[in-house]
Amino acid sequence: MQKLLLLGAEAIAQGAIDGGMSGVYAYPGTPSTEITEYVQHYELAKERNIHSKWSANEKTAMESGLGMSYAGKRAMVCMKHVGLNVAADAFMNSAITGTNGGLLVTVADDPSMHSSQNEQDSRYYGKFAQIPILEPSSQQEAYDMAYTGFQMSERLGVPILIRITTRLAHSRAAIERKQLLDQNEISLPSNPHQFVLLPNFARVQYKGLLNSFSGFIEDSETSPFNEYRDGSDKTLGILTCGLAYNYLMESFQDKPFNHPLLKIGQYPMPRKKVEKLLNECDEVLVLEDGYPMIEEVLKGYTAKENIKGRLDGSIPRDGELNPNIVAQALGFEEKKKETLLNDAELKEMIKARPPAMCTGCGHIDAYNALNEALSEYTVGRVFSDIGCYTLGALPPFNAINSCVDMGASITMAKGASDAGIVPAVAVIGDSTFTHSGMTGLIDVVNEKAPITILISDNFTAGMTGGQDSAALGKIEDICEGIGVDPAHIRVFVPMKKNHDEMVRIIREELSFEGVSVIIPRRQCIQTMRNVELNKRITELNLR
Amino acid sequence: MKTDIILAGVGGQGILSIAATIGMAALANNLHIKQAEVHGMSQRGGAVQSHFRLSSDPISSDLIPKGKADIILSVEPMEALRYLDFLKSDGWIVTNSTPFVNISNYPEIEIVLNKLKSRKNTIILDADSIAKELGSPRSSNIVILGAASPFIDLPFESLEAALRKIFLRKGEKIIQANIEALKAGKAFAEKR
Numbered sequence: 001m002q003k004l005l006l007l008g009a010e011a012i013a014q015g016a017i018d019g020g021m022s023g024v025y026a027y028p029g030t031p032s033t034e035i036t037e038y039v040q041h042y043e044l045a046k047e048r049n050i051h052s053k054w055s056a057n058e059k060t061a062m063e064s065g066l067g068m069s070y071a072g073k074r075a076m077v078c079m080k081h082v083g084l085n086v087a088a089d090a091f092m093n094s095a096i097t098g099t100n101g102g103l104l105v106t107v108a109d110d111p112s113m114h115s116s117q118n119e120q121d122s123r124y125y126g127k128f129a130q131i132p133i134l135e136p137s138s139q140q141e142a143y144d145m146a147y148t149g150f151q152m153s154e155r156l157g158v159p160i161l162i163r164i165t166t167r168l169a170h171s172r173a174a175i176e177r178k179q180l181l182d183q184n185e186i187s188l189p190s191n192p193h194q195f196v197l198l199p200n201f202a203r204v205q206y207k208g209l210l211n212s213f214s215g216f217i218e219d220s221e222t223s224p225f226n227e228y229r230d231g232s233d234k235t236l237g238i239l240t241c242g243l244a245y246n247y248l249m250e251s252f253q254d255k256p257f258n259h260p261l262l263k264i265g266q267y268p269m270p271r272k273k274v275e276k277l278l279n280e281c282d283e284v285l286v287l288e289d290g291y292p293m294i295e296e297v298l299k300g301y302t303a304k305e306n307i308k309g310r311l312d313g314s315i316p317r318d319g320e321l322n323p324n325i326v327a328q329a330l331g332f333e334e335k336k337k338e339t340l341l342n343d344a345e346l347k348e349m350i351k352a353r354p355p356a357m358c359t360g361c362g363h364i365d366a367y368n369a370l371n372e373a374l375s376e377y378t379v380g381r382v383f384s385d386i387g388c389y390t391l392g393a394l395p396p397f398n399a400i401n402s403c404v405d406m407g408a409s410i411t412m413a414k415g416a417s418d419a420g421i422v423p424a425v426a427v428i429g430d431s432t433f434t435h436s437g438m439t440g441l442i443d444v445v446n447e448k449a450p451i452t453i454l455i456s457d458n459f460t461a462g463m464t465g466g467q468d469s470a471a472l473g474k475i476e477d478i479c480e481g482i483g484v485d486p487a488h489i490r491v492f493v494p495m496k497k498n499h500d501e502m503v504r505i506i507r508e509e510l511s512f513e514g515v516s517v518i519i520p521r522r523q524c525i526q527t528m529r530n531v532e533l534n535k536r537i538t539e540l541n542l543r
Numbered sequence: 544m545k546t547d548i549i550l551a552g553v554g555g556q557g558i559l560s561i562a563a564t565i566g567m568a569a570l571a572n573n574l575h576i577k578q579a580e581v582h583g584m585s586q587r588g589g590a591v592q593s594h595f596r597l598s599s600d601p602i603s604s605d606l607i608p609k610g611k612a613d614i615i616l617s618v619e620p621m622e623a624l625r626y627l628d629f630l631k632s633d634g635w636i637v638t639n640s641t642p643f644v645n646i647s648n649y650p651e652i653e654i655v656l657n658k659l660k661s662r663k664n665t666i667i668l669d670a671d672s673i674a675k676e677l678g679s680p681r682s683s684n685i686v687i688l689g690a691a692s693p694f695i696d697l698p699f700e701s702l703e704a705a706l707r708k709i710f711l712r713k714g715e716k717i718i719q720a721n722i723e724a725l726k727a728g729k730a731f732a733e734k735r
Contacts, residue, residue, distance in 0.1 A: 005570050007580070030582055114581065171579040171594075171605040172566060249603035323608035339609070340628040349650050349658060350625050353553060355589035356645065388587065463587070 004175055008168035011139040011175050012078075012106055013038035015146030020181035022073035022101070023051030025061035027435060028464035029080030030115040031169035032108035036078055037467070048183065054461075056470040057406070057435040058083035062090035062105070069103040069159075070195055072187035074150040076104040081122050083107070086406060086436065088125070094159050095129035096197060096205045100189045102150030103159040108169045111289050111320035115166075117386075117403065119318065121290035126161040126267060130209055132216050133161045133267040134225065137245040139173040141265060145225070147178055156216060158209065165289050167243050167320065217268050225265030228273045231258045237281030239274070239294060241265065244287035247326040269297060278302050285309065285329060289321050354394055362522035363389045365494035366427075366456050367399045369502035369520075373510060374425070381421050385409040385437070387429040388462045388524075400427060407436025413451045414444050423510045426453040430471040431461040438478060444515050445483040452509045452516045455479075456494075458524035459537060466527045473540035479517045488512060494520035544574075544696045545598040547607045549626045552618035553643045554591045557684035560709070561616065562593050564688060567705035568697050569597045579605045588645050590622055597696075616691045618670070618684050619643045620655045635664045637691040637732070639683065641671040666690055668731050677727060679720035689728020699729065 006014060013035045016024065026036040039045045039052040051068075055061035058079040068075035077087070084091060084107050091105060107125070110116040126133035134149060136142040145162055153160045193201040220226055231237075240248055241264040249257070262277045264270070277284060278301060286295040286309035295309035308314040314329045315321070327333040341347060357364050367389075374382070384390055384400035385408060392399040402412055409426035417424040428437050433455050444451060455475055461467040471478070479489050490505050492498055502520070509516035521542065527533050537543055548565070552558040562578050569576045579594040594607045609628050615636045617623035623638035630636070638659065642652050659665050670686035685706065692699055706721045 003570070005566055005576070034582070167579055167605050170582050171577055172562075173577045173602075173605075174570060174575070243605060246603045246605060250608060253603065322606050323604045327608065341625075346624060346627065346658065349655060350621060351646055351648050351650060353588075353590040353622075353646055355554065355587040358587065391587065465582075 004177065005172055006139055006143075006175055007034055007170055007172050008136070008139050008142045008164055009034035009108070009170070010038040011143040012146040012162065012164070013042070014175070014177065015143035016076045016104065016150075017042065017045055017048070017050065018178055018180050019147040019150045020074050020183050021050060021076055021150065022183045023065070023068050023075045024078060025051070025055050025064045025068075025075065026078040027055050027058050027061055027083060028461050028467040029083050029108075030464055031110060031166040032078045032080045032083070032106065033464045033467065034169065035106060037465075054468050054470065058087035059090055062087035062094065065103055065105070066090060066094050066097070069099045069101045070189065071101065073101040073184045074103075075101065076106060076146070078106045079108070080116065081107055081109040081120050082116060082118065082405065084122055084125055091125065091159075092129050093197060095131045095209060096202055097195045098157045098205065098209070099153050099159055100187065100194070101184050102153035104146060104149045104153060104162055105159050106146070106162040106164065109163060109165045109290055111165055117405070119290065121293060122161065122163050123267065123290065123293050126163065127293070129161075130213060131158045131161060132156060132219065133163055135163045135242050135265055135267070136168065137242050137263070137265065139168070139171070140175045141225070142168065143175045143177070145265070152219075156212065156219065158212065163242075165242060165320065213268070217271055220266045220268055220270040221272055223266040223270070226270045226273060227261075227263045228276065229261040229263075231260040233258045234260060234280050235282045237261070237277045237284045238287065239264065239277060239284055239298070240287040241294065242289050244289055244321050244326065247321055247323045248287055250323045251327040251330055251332055264294065269294065274298065274301060282306060283308060285314065287315070287321065287326055287329070292317075355391060356394070357388055357391050358525055360525045361388070362458055362494040362520060362524075363392065363456050364397075365496060365499070365502070366454065366520035367392045367397045369494070369499055369506055370425070370427070370454065371397065371399055372503045373506035377423070377510070381416065381423065382425045382427060383409045383412040383416065384426070385428040385432045386463075387432055389427055389429055389456050392427070406432055407440055410437050410444060410451070410453055411440035413453070414440070414447070414449045417449050417451050422450050422513075424451045425510070426451060428453065428455055429462070430455060430457040430459065430475060431467075431469040433475065434469070434471040434478070438482065441479065441482050441484070448514055450513045450515075452506070452518060454518045454520060457519050457521040459533065459542065460524045460527050462524045462526060466524060466530065468533075472536060473542060475519055484515050484517050488514065488516040489519070490516070491519045491521055494522050545600070546596075546614065546694070546696050547612045548595040548614045548616055548691075548695070549607065549612045549629050550593040550595055550616050551622040551626055552591055553622065553645065554588050556618045556643065558591060558593055558618060561684050561688045562595055563709055564685070564702060564705045565595060565597070565695065565697070567708055568701035571701050571704065572697060574599060575602050577602045577605045590625060592626060614691055614694050616687060618687055620652070620659060620667070621650065623659060624655065633664060635666065635691075635694050636662065637666045637687060637694070639670040639687055640667045641669060641683075666732055666735055668728070670728065673727050673731065674724055677720065677723050679724060682721050682724035685721045685724040686728040689725040690732040692725070692729050693732050
């Protein structure tokens, strides 16, 4: 079959489609977005009627995926690492209900925080939920794992977590496809109580999960994704997973590799293979992207002080791996701080070029108005959220004082106003508002908290590349429905020529001692040529 | 055969189109490739880079180790310097001379260009002007690709064919404009 040149994220989508998936559920988030987009734009997926519309947030996505699994069909849920925090309630409990149709939860971690607020390691969630994890080290493995993952989930009766990282998600290589599988027919769970987690039933289900765990380890021992390679040089054994394996091989590009090697692609860890490595080798170097999860487990396996990795300083404790860090840990390269870029002249010359809001972006006009309106108050009262408008934290705006998690703007503003910072301001985008801002607004309304909320509406999830916003055309209705006084729901078009009017409106609402919602509304300039979106904007009369 | 390329520029300048063109050409020649991109936040006017590796043998790492890149191909002069420690000592820099100024403290352009010129194996070209003269100002990224093409171990015709495929839906005029841009870049490099 012809080879396809795919991003790691796309390889997972292709693998899932070919593996008989009936639906993908997701909320956009870098570096996971391209998985769902691939399904959305793929003709075969349309022909096969595979669900691929965006969900309002990761929790609703996780629950919908579980619903599809309940009905006997194969589903995949995708998100970025911090999205799993949002979906955690559903995710943890899906391990207890188990699956009917195969269920894959693909989570893309972002070590080094290229596009995220932290670098949490999703493998801990897999361990926490006590379900198997698959971790590909190449685009081909990403394809293979998504393809076979559904069968694995059905065989073991639990969801499977697929963990990838930014570098794999956004790196392209050729993959070979397997035979296209049929989708499952609808079939209900044989045990009518399986998905009813009343304590009585949940205890039974949980015992079932615990009893299955030895089977998961057994599955790992024989998994083709866990490979033990013998080697003659037993002074050092290497245990690696994910892209770290590639960096390792890169380091031995020009020399023979003869260390014992355990490459892990499936968790829980294959205990026998790990013990073999520990028993055989004088020292073991652990190469893993993310937190030192394997290393911690290994230290529990052995009393010997011979495990090298992130915990003993052989590898930096934070940040993603790269070929140089691995070569240094192997002793092939010096850990030198001097680089070409330390040349003083060059250092002076190369200026940081941080991301910025696009020229002509509506958020800019909204921030200019907000800053002026707030100039008569003391600083430090603007709570913001996750999206392009987070860039308002940078000069020349310096307009916001927080960015924590999806939806936190409204609720943190409420907490600050409870503490006496009045007025407190929240700045949130349209898509983030329906993701996780609405529920916070209920708290605000119920307590009549004196905060001013700017919902900067650009009709899209902009930062991730212009995906559909669940909020399109609904924001005023939602706010009114939740109980915001319509007189304090104010809409304007954020443009330079409207500056004075915007400042006046914001001032009025800041001085109002109750809940205000201000909606600066203008289409994201990156989506101006999106025909489908333009049609909907016209239909909804939003311009 | 093995070529490791760092593609550099500012979000929105079209380095991913360059990568797509090389990728398609490499695939047509049955070469192995790995190409690491940057998506998301950094795409918004920030510094962006892509690691592009092509080889007749299987490739391990998705990232190029420091000191191992054969070429820095940059659509912006200051960005060419940012990744200098990835380049082999005898590696080539092929860069646009037109600065993309979206920061207030952008250095004097002459200083940047002099620094680049002080290094041997550097090709600096005004790709924006060349593209404009050809009547297709949006193809300046392809002009740079053309200028780097003598250093990339791929038949020139494969790059042409790749452009043809990539711009297929945009019509013959756009295809021709890009092929002309590619040729103009190559001609500039060969004159050097």
